[in-house]
Amino acid sequence: MHYSPPPMHIPDGFLSLTISILCWILSAAVIGLAISKTNKSLGEKQIPLMGVMAAFIFAAQMINFPVAGGTSGHLLGGALAAIVLGPWAGMLVMTAVIATQALLFQDGGLVVMGANLLNMGLATAAVGYGLYRSTARQSKSVKLGVIGVAAWLSVMTGALLTALELWLSGVSDLKVVVPAMLGVHALIGLGEALITVSAVAFILQTRPDLLAEGSESAKGSGAWVYVGGLIALAVVVLSPLASADPDGLNRVAMDLGFIDTAQSASGPLAGYTVPFLASASASKIVAGAIGALVVGAVAFLIGRGIKAKSQA
Numbered sequence: 001m002h003y004s005p006p007p008m009h010i011p012d013g014f015l016s017l018t019i020s021i022l023c024w025i026l027s028a029a030v031i032g033l034a035i036s037k038t039n040k041s042l043g044e045k046q047i048p049l050m051g052v053m054a055a056f057i058f059a060a061q062m063i064n065f066p067v068a069g070g071t072s073g074h075l076l077g078g079a080l081a082a083i084v085l086g087p088w089a090g091m092l093v094m095t096a097v098i099a100t101q102a103l104l105f106q107d108g109g110l111v112v113m114g115a116n117l118l119n120m121g122l123a124t125a126a127v128g129y130g131l132y133r134s135t136a137r138q139s140k141s142v143k144l145g146v147i148g149v150a151a152w153l154s155v156m157t158g159a160l161l162t163a164l165e166l167w168l169s170g171v172s173d174l175k176v177v178v179p180a181m182l183g184v185h186a187l188i189g190l191g192e193a194l195i196t197v198s199a200v201a202f203i204l205q206t207r208p209d210l211l212a213e214g215s216e217s218a219k220g221s222g223a224w225v226y227v228g229g230l231i232a233l234a235v236v237v238l239s240p241l242a243s244a245d246p247d248g249l250n251r252v253a254m255d256l257g258f259i260d261t262a263q264s265a266s267g268p269l270a271g272y273t274v275p276f277l278a279s280a281s282a283s284k285i286v287a288g289a290i291g292a293l294v295v296g297a298v299a300f301l302i303g304r305g306i307k308a309k310s311q312a
Contacts, residue, residue: 009101009116010162010249012109013263016169023165024114030122031095037088038303039310046085047307049210051300052232053081054093055292058100059235062272062288064243065191071251072243073188076120079128079154080196083147084203084211087129089303094121096299104291105272106265119161124154128196140204144197151196155189156182162249171258180256184248232296236288239272240281 015023057077064072077097082090098116101107108116131150135143163181167174203210246254253259268275269287277283 009098009108009120010112010165011262011265012111013261014109014169014171014253014258015112015115015165017111019165019169020112020115022114023112023118027114027117027122031091031117034088034091034095034122035306038086038092039306041086042089042303042307042310044307045210046089047300047303050085050089050093050303051296053084053090054096054299055232055296056235057081057093058097058295059232059239059288059292060195061097061101062239062242062284062291063235064245064247066243066245067184067187067191067248069184069251070245071184071187072245072247073185073191074242074247075192075195076124076155076158078121078124078158079132079147079151079192080199082125082129083132083150083196083200087125090125090129091122092302092306093299094125096302097121097295100291100295100298104267104269104294105287106267106270107272109263109265115162115165119158119165123157123161127154127157143204144201147200148193148197151193152186152189155185155192159185159248166258171261172256176256177252180252181248184251188248232292236292237285239288240284 057075057080060075060077062074064074066072078090078094081093084090085093095117098108098121099113102110102113102116128147128150131146131153132143135146138146159181160178163178164174166172166177166181171177172180200211245251250259253262269290272287272291273280273283274286274290275283277286
């Protein structure tokens with residue numbers, strides 16, 4: 001069956017059941033570790049920031065930007081989440097985003113959700129934060145430069161993992177799918193780097209204490225929660241202006257001839273639309289606003305639940 005909606009994540013059908021299950025096992029193990037680590041380190045001020053960061057990343061992922069060859073890309077956000085919140089809380093935020101996208105909007109398959117979590121959320125957060133921490137004693141300019149490289153590498157890591165999963169699933173030859181995925185995502189990664197550096201530069205200029213290395217003592221972040229929420233909703237309003245070109249994975253699937261193996265999905269908000277709204281733009285804005293609010297609430301509740309458990 002041809003997959004007509006424009007998915008941003010791996011849909012069901014691209015990966016074999018064996019690889020999908022293996023990815024679920026790996027992702028579940030890492031998420032379990034993230035919960036355990038966050039339980040020991042989560043600061044009270046980080047909890048609302050988890051919700052805001054989740055809402056912003058969800059909204060930003062709705063805006064595809066054009067790259068070369070009729071292809072588009074979108075923010076992954078794993079590096080940004082890890083830099084702001086720390087690697088473990090960042091991974092939980094990305095888990096909330098990707099799970100909400102799959103369950104509420106059918107963006108990414110349910111069987112392959114473990115792969116999407118691993119590729120887009122867990123690996124990107126680990127790579128991004130690992131490089132960022134190496135700049136703890138460096139100047140602001142050096143720090144931002146490394147952050148840009150970290151964000152770019154996080155995208156390349158996710159692309160490489162996806163390529164390997166496609167190869168192990170028997171979808172495409174290794175020598176074909178790896179260069180194809182890395183080639184297109186090398187360009188998409190530049191957009192990731194630009195967005196991540198811009199966001200972190202703004203935070204460093206205004207509230208450096210909100211970053212992971214100082215978040216335990218962050219004070220007065222309440223106003224930032226509201227500002228961040230408004231920024232996320234503003235991004236949602238701009239979502240109808242996103243590029244309609246296929247994203248990197250879809251472009252590779254079309255070029256290599258396995259796009260038709262994707263399984264279609266249906267649901268009330270599938271494709272980021274609200275059925276009863278006639279206007280396509282209004283439909284996408286409303287669906288995006290619903291998603292941003294839901295994912296923000298989910299991430300906040302995850303943080304609140306973990307904090308309550310640690311206090312108990």
